[in-house]
Amino acid sequence: MDMTSPRIEIDLGKIAHNAGKLKELYGSKGISVFGVTKGVCGDPRIADALLKSGLSVIADSRIANIRKMRDAGVQAQFLLLRAPISSQVEDVVRYVDISLNSELSVIEALSASALAQDTTHKIILMVELGDLREGILPADLLDTVGVVIKMDGIELAGIGANLACFGGIRPDDENMGLLSSLAGEVEEKFGLTLEFVSGGNTANYLWFTSTDDVGRINNVRLGESIYQGTESLHRDVIPGQFTDAFTLVAEVIESKIKPSKPHGEVCQAAFGNVPEFEDRGEIRRALLAVGVQDVVISGLTPRRDIDILGASSDHIVVDAKQVDLKVGDEVVFDIDYGAMLRAMTSPYVEKTYVNAP
Numbered sequence: 253m254d255m256t257s258p259r260i261e262i263d264l265g266k267i268a269h270n271a272g273k274l275k276e277l278y279g280s281k282g283i284s285v286f287g288v289t290k291g292v293c294g295d296p297r298i299a300d301a302l303l304k305s306g307l308s309v310i311a312d313s314r315i316a317n318i319r320k321m322r323d324a325g326v327q328a329q330f331l332l333l334r335a336p337i338s339s340q341v342e343d344v345v346r347y348v349d350i351s352l353n354s355e356l357s358v359i360e361a362l363s364a365s366a367l368a369q370d371t372t373h374k375i376i377l378m379v380e381l382g383d384l385r386e387g388i389l390p391a392d393l394l395d396t397v398g399v400v401i402k403m404d405g406i407e408l409a410g411i412g413a414n415l416a417c418f419g420g421i422r423p424d425d426e427n428m429g430l431l432s433s434l435a436g437e438v439e440e441k442f443g444l445t446l447e448f449v450s451g452g453n454t455a456n457y458l459w460f461t462s463t464d465d466v467g468r469i470n471n472v473r474l475g476e477s478i479y480q481g482t483e484s485l486h487r488d489v490i491p492g493q494f495t496d497a498f499t500l501v502a503e504v505i506e507s508k509i510k511p512s513k514p515h516g517e518v519c520q521a522a523f524g525n526v527p528e529f530e531d532r533g534e535i536r537r538a539l540l541a542v543g544v545q546d547v548v549i550s551g552l553t554p555r556r557d558i559d560i561l562g563a564s565s566d567h568i569v570v571d572a573k574q575v576d577l578k579v580g581d582e583v584v585f586d587i588d589y590g591a592m593l594r595a596m597t598s599p600y601v602e603k604t605y606v607n608a609p
């Protein structure tokens with residue numbers, strides 16, 4: 253079969269393995285796992301692999317991705333991770349089972365839309381615990397709950413928090429303990445049971461593996477640790493996880509012995525930077541047909557001993573060193589979360605799948 257490139261090779265079996273192991277690990281302390289698909293552009297085949305591994309809720313930040321998965325026949329409950337855009341509440345109620353929220357005006361709009369569609373929409377109220385992205389301030393939570401539980405068409409399914417995404421704040425016993433005690437206060441004051449106390453994302457791993465007591469936390473929403481096999485505070489590998497479920501492949505379109513240092517007057521390059529290059533003498537320079545439009549260059553690690561020298565929109569330039577790269581050869585890379593996200597989103601990168609579970 254003629255394989256086109258650039259392409260991203262997706263090992264569905266490794267993804268399912270990673271997801272299953274994390275479900276088992278978190279499940280050992282009563283914590284359920286939602287499978288997050290925003291980093292893979294809501295890919296329906298990957299969503300199916302997550303479901304095969306035993307997950308039942310798929311979470312994504314974008315309605316467009318959730319619609320794509322539903323249209324492709326993915327049989328799951330869907331959660332919207334990013335707070336709804338006011339102008340999209342109708343689609344949120346139509347296509348999403350649960351959404352994460354932090355603004356009363358938006359929840360009011362969801363309520364009105366749910367009534368108009370004769371349905372109930374579940375929400376999880378997000379609480380700000382220090383990372384300073386989304387969330388109600390803890391001091392405002394009880395008042396907000398008091399308003400929300402009176403709204404028709406809205407069911408308060410839980411509370412949640414998200415750390416380490418914007419401010420880099422580490423989940424620990426203190427902030428997770430606060431979320432637990434807030435859950436207790438809500439339940440006591442309003443006489444209700446919260447289905448979900450959703451503690452966070454991949455960054456919760458080190459807290460989870462080191463804490464004596466997970467408290468009331470009974471859910472996490474995981475993307476990166478499923479796809480990359482790493483935690484996200486130090487990017488350490490999680491034992492037993494595959495780190496190579498995704499592979500980027502690009503093709504050599506020129507290979508020549510040339511100088512290592514550009515000559516002529518140095519000004520700005522394609523993206524406004526003024527590049528500097530060390531003089532390595534004459535080297536084998538290979539051009540690969542993949543660029544910034546397809547992938548985040550800093551997120552690539554070649555699997556052979558070659559060096560990435562730089563990139564423009566449509567080219568990566570490498571020093572092939574001792575590797576005799578020829579025109580038409582394929583070069584294979586490990587790919588980090590950011591590079592995976594862009595490659596999955598780029599229409600120019602072919603997606604190929606192996607080992608469907």
Ligand SMILES: *Cc1c(COP(=O)(O)O)cnc(C)c1O
Nearest residue numbers: 288333414453454473474475476
């Ligand atoms: C992206 C995101 C996640 C998943 O994060 P990972 O680090 O990929 O596990 C979870 N929750 C929210 C709100 C998110 O935006």
